[in-house]
Amino acid sequence: MELEFRHLRIVIAVADEGSITRAAAALKLSQPSLTSQLQRIERELGAPLFDRLRTGVAPTAFGRSVLAKARAVLHGMAALRGEALPAADRPIRLRLGGFPGSLLSVVVPRLVGLPGTTAVHTDPSTAALLAAVRGGRLDAAVVADVHGFEVPPLPGVHRAVVVPREPRFVALPARHPLAHRPVIALADLAGEHWIVDPHEDHGGTAPLRAACRAAGFDPVVAHEISDTSSTRDFVRTGQGVCLAQPTATEGPGLVVRPLVGDPVLRRIDLVWTQPCPISPARLHRAVADAYVELTGRNSGYARWWAEHGAVAGTPA
Known part of the structure; x- marks a missing residue:
């Protein structure tokens, strides 16, 4: 089999989508057809281009090398023809x-x-x-x-x-009784409702629980919220407090304060x-x-x- 431009597009699509199923849909091919073509490409090149994972596919070391060359070929051909690359294909x-x-x-x-x-x-x-x-x-x-x-x-x-x-700070509503303090003791936040991001490692709770227990209490995790904007709204309206990045900016109704002793x-x-x-x-x-x-x-x-x-x- 002689490699053609369409084969390079197949390899790039599989890498970009991270899934043969999604790549087949993007290329408007059936999954069996795409799988068969990818196998022929790998046989022609003499080594696997992708590791098959439970969650999809990922390029092998050889695959990453082939991908770099494939993208260069496609981009070079587009430039030779004076074509503008589609947004999804820009280098x-x-x-x-x-x-x-x-x-x-x-x-x-x-x-x-x-x-x-x-x-x-x-x-x-x-x-x-x-x-x-x-x-x-x-x-x-x-x-x-x-x-x-x-x-x-x-x-x-x-x-x-x-x-x-990097210390973790705490975000509080501006009207919180402790908001006027330049530094807040974690023990003074016992009884507060905490907001965590469940997508963080350890479900967002393990470091918080360990620090709170060292301060003498178990935190009440009341809300699991994944996006920063919603978290800030919940804090601003007094529905909870949360650990925050120290580089986070304050805003109307919300303050971000250091914790005594940098417990996290x-x-x-x-x-x-x-x-x-x-x-x-x-x-x-x-x-x-x-x-x-x-x-x-x-x-x-x-x-x-x-x-x-x-x-x-x-x-x-």
């Missing part, structure tokens, strides 16, 4: 993941000068981001691990610390696989610089950072 230089928040929005502008674009994917789960990097769905990701509740490393995924210590600490890491489309050292510097910029968004964190904050050196 993606870097697929970058991270936890929800402002950090990635500050990182991406620092990557100007890359050929192609940077595509961003967020997920509150470090385990999910690591799996996406390991499976080839992301090139790199910025992840957060709570001290004492670290997600185990995955083979083949490189990792470098960006911020060794995170570590911010950069993870990636090789080959990475951008130098990990350059990406690390971009993430570190962006993070430092964000430390001034909350006055309580600006003070904390001036006394305790630091970023780690770039990886070799």
